[in-house]
Amino acid sequence: MPDIAGYRLLRMINHGGMSTVYLARQHTLGRDVAVKVMSPQALADEVSRRRFENEVRTIARLEHPHVVRIYEVGRTVEGLPYYAMPYMARGHLGQRDYSKSERRVVEIANTLLSVLGYAHSRNIVHRDVKAENVLFDDADRPLLADFGIALRKDWGGARMTATGLAVGSTAYMAPEQARGEVVDGRADLYALGVLIWEMLTGRLPFEAQDALSMAVMHAQDPIPKLPAHLAHWQHFMNRALAKQPSQRFEDAAQMRAGIESVMQRSLLPALRDRLHRLAPLQQYAKPIWAVCALLAFIGIGVLGAEYLSRRNTPDATPESAADAATISAHNEVTTAMLKPLADSPARAAITTARSRIAAGQLTAPIGANAYTSVLEAWNADATNAEVLTVVEDLTDAFAGTIATQIRDGNDARAREVYAMATSLAQQTGTAASPAWLRLRGKVETAVKSRFDSAAKRYDHDTAQRTVQLVTDFGLAPQLGADFASRVQKMPRMGAVLPEGGVLRAGSEGAVAVNRVAVSRSDYARFVEATRRTPSLCRERASFLRVIAPRDWRSPGFFQKEDEPVVCVSLQDAEAYASWYSRRTGQQWRLPTSAEASGTPAQSGNRAVSLWSRDCASGCTRRVASGKSWRNSTAQRPLLANRGYDDVGFRLVRDLQ
Template sequence: MEVVSSGVASLEIPGYQILKKINQGGMSTVYLATQRSMGRQVALKVMSPVLNADPIFSERFQREANIVGQLSHPNIVAIHDIGRYRSLNYIAMDYLPGGSVADALTRGAIEPLEALHITRQIAMALDHASNKGYVHRDLKPENILFREDGSAVLTDFGVARAVARTTRMTSTGMVVGTPHYMSPEQARGAAVDGRADLYSLGVVLYEMLTSAVPYQAEEAVAIAIKHLTDPIPRLPARHSLYQGLIDRFLAKDPDQRYQRGLDVVDAIDQLLAALEGKPPGNATKLNNTSVRVSSLLRALLMTLYGTLCDRLSAAWARWRDKPLHQQNPRAEQQTIMRFQQVLQQNTPSKRRSWRLAMVISAAAVVTLIIWGKNPQWSATTTSRTATESAESVAHSPADTALAIQEDSPATGASANLIQPALREETGEPISASPPITKPGGPTENIADSTPAPASKPKPISAPVSEQAPATFSLLVSVKPDDARIRIMNIVPRYTPGIALEPGRYDIEVSKPGYSTVRRWIEISTADINLAVELERKYFPGRTFQSPLRSGGRGPEMVVISPGSFTMGNNQRPFTSPEHKISINKPYAIGAQEITFNDYDRFAKASGRALPSDENWGRGTRPVVNISWQDAQRYASWLSEESGQKYRLASEAEWEYAARAGTTTPFWWGDGSAKGKANCRRGCASEFNTLFTTSTAPVGNYKANEFGLYDTAGNVGEWVQDCFLGDFTNHRGDARPVQLKNCELRVVRGGSMREPLRNISSDYRTGLSEQASSKEVGFRLVMEL
């Protein structure tokens, strides 16, 4: 039994080792815990003691476990245990370390194909729940979590209910759900079925594509009214291909929506097949529609329509001197290129050749229009090119006069065409003037004008002059001083005190090794001084997991700050003499030993035999029976999968992290080792008895001050160095000792079969790099 402080009182849950708090809400708190009977990590959801007296909340909490217990599906969170202890209700369920869709949205919109895959998986989960007779009623980004392999999982069935029956928790007219994701029938308090969940899923898809919810207002009631009455919102032009999905998802009338989750799966599968240039597959049910070339043409025309609307809106905003938020131009370009790729991948057909020609022609037209209309792409047009183009265009005096008298809002190349034509007609001298750059727009050349000779007819009654608009300076002060500063929506490069016209500017400050800062600022009537301090991407104590190319994430790593310490122990063989070590740069080391889950994935991907677990269990137990060479191969594979540099730690790096700033043999000082390590004698470990000895799941015991688990006992750990009998020839830095024809490699930390004295931070021994042992595993370092 473990006792964990919860702030007000201590929490005791028999059978569970509680490691840390994961999340806390108004109704419950979720802890990361180890289920002792199974040796696996779980998310332990404990109901708030304050709510235990309320039978309604208790019923809701218990019902969640009962419902999920009946729903066995890979995309629905699994329940492992449910219980009550000392008036505390708790549920043990899958631990999902990949974060939520809400977490992903904090970094911006999700890539469209990834959003479709997430939607597809949750649609299958909803279909399964609906077939079992349950409606979720509170589907939102916070309730969609990710496993280590990246698959999406639906959670939090706390307000779910059976369609065919009611409970005292709900009554007619009672509104349940989250306003931004609530279906119209939920907003009215009417009866709901699985189609209400599909509406909420459509809202989530819209948010994943745009990073904004479709209906926004200050009050919950106003949001609900918009769900009931406002038209279905349009996606940005670059996402027009997915508008059909959104229209079906967000139909006000449930009969007009997708009727079940498998209908959503069919629609997404057909769309993905068309995008990949594959023939449409068989529908999962009765839906046998497919995305044909004509459908792509319609989507392309929608993209063209949306783009033209965006450009007209932008021109109107510029004419009214109101800055408009600029979308990423590359996104539209990628949409067009994707259409072209689809067409190139399709098998040619004489019967459809005219359709392909139409699509390709339309794609070319859209590309030309976007290229010509996008301010950032056309900003490199020089005044000389514009002037030459103007000379090839015939302008009548009447047309020129009309353009001037109406104060045309033409910008970019169009403005450059009008002015040289006017000078040619009126005979006005052309003088060079410095270019003036408008935010988000191209460079214009403004020339002085003089009246034409009296003998020549003039199309206008008075000379026209244009005054340069007022400008204000922008000064960005950054830390560190050598960070890169860019203004993303104009052509000129940033220089300290750059003069800019009133408008909105997209400022980016970046430096390798630091988190990029990007923000919009508005210049109106005064100079702007902006101070930006970048945060180190890998600050000391930060934990992270690298995403892998094949899906999922790598082992959890902890960032260790540079420092110095005394390595070794003069009172021990093999560890003398004590010597000073300086570590000059930060590094990340595994918070835990590499587990069977981690290693088995590598073994299966590389076709290697799975190492024996000695019948202790796999999963989150540390991998054993692997050689030093096997550990090196795993590190190389992980580096390729993540794009980062992973390797075994050097002895100095390992001992510095294991000591965690202490000078005593054990990181916990001279106190008892109980609850801190798994060893043979002196640790009082439940995994070591008189007749049996086994490893413990990683993270089962307390972490040291640096956040590292199991640096003492459990399994010994391979490190990079070649084993020498002492430290006589060791250097004063963190580099590993390497010798030619090295036969023995260093093992640090001791194992579960060692006595307490042999699991200290300075303990070391040697083992052949080709040997494997049930007492030896490893953890990795990632270079920063």
């Protein structure tokens, strides 16, 4: 445990991603306190630590009876920020069940609104309102704790952890806070709305298996329906949990008024509490109900006898019988008119969902996308066969989008869509459906294909990121192990590849640079196959062009067949590369000067310069790189349409 001057740490109370809380004894006053020590990852640099300490000192000056006070702020011997506060031995709100007492829920909510209204008026946003931060003192009063990560609105931005996650707990976090946007007090009111829902029902409004899926549900999913006995809270919740801050309660006072309106519209909470307290009297209720049932049975018998006697009396006239028939027919027509249509309540949502799937609006815009519409249809009529079909349609569309994003390297987007697909499967109970299995198959195929493509290009970075996708998408661990092993065996930059060439970083990805220039024998096979006419190898104005012509076969000096071919123009070299690509099924081309510079060419006994792709003089000339037996210049621009007796060429292969 950390070492803190003036305190003896007794045991750990709680541990989270940002901090650890310890029960400690304060030496000077001999009292038990809670000490929260921030983790190194939460405040990674000195600037953030000092800002945090200054903010804690500001929080310590908050004077409100329902705010957990801060006794002291300082640094551990190891240099980590900490602050000391009262030790609340009676636990937190998450350990209590108030689902049978709306009165107590309202009391706690109003207390927390008092605290938040007080803090917001001083430009302080709590940012982590949740059940675990509502503690109870010895008088059983609720107090709001952990203002230590609160953020002043004038800081101008959202604080992020070292891992890039927005500060706060995703189960209670407002959508804009999860996105890392600037937040105000309405984010706290959203979190309090979640907390009120949890107190009323005993469950969170949104439940997911991981933080990302939870954040997606808060941002995208429709607000759930409360149980029937809590329906009088639905309008309040629709506003408290609105996706857009502008649609929520403006401030704590407005939210308190909303709660008062709920209570004025319903007497059920008080009645329910009374019935709960009268539960022990239920043993006397059974005899009373039995007597009432007997009296009701006798009454029904008397009325039935009277009805039968009147029915058997032969004084009914034809007119009265006709009137009765007319009334009966009228009643049947009225009943038929008032009978609800057989159409499913999910019909509109199904139609909207299909149009949005067709338009590619799977997850955007927020609140008006296929994901939202499908869940609306599901919540309206989960047994409807068309609803199940549109769930499958959206799952298939998700599968295609995820596969595309994986292929294109947009890993963050792929993870986001996968999280929404997972949320859809969990909420609709389709995690074992054929559509979900197809999605899983497409994801695995896309991951394998991307890795194989990266391995073929010796692209370490893409291959390594693809290994991580195996874990992110829950694929077989053995697949990740195989990928990792193959990454370790990949050649590094500068290595000689098994199929020839040196691995280099090219202008558009990795390339294999041939160290050996194209030989006379190689070029001869090309000429034989294509019947290409030799290029001139002298100046046009030269008299020697006529009496002593030169070309690649007769450059003016003796060459062996394995020596570099010369007297070929740049167009000749590019034509050879195109022919060789068709022949091998690979992509060959001339290198740029930069690609070739790191790999010296092997040009035989007579040094030659080599053509490159680099342009000069508006591409009427091309750059020949390297010194030759005629010229000591490292690079020189030459006419592209003729050959030179000291210039050859070599190729590079694009690894795609």
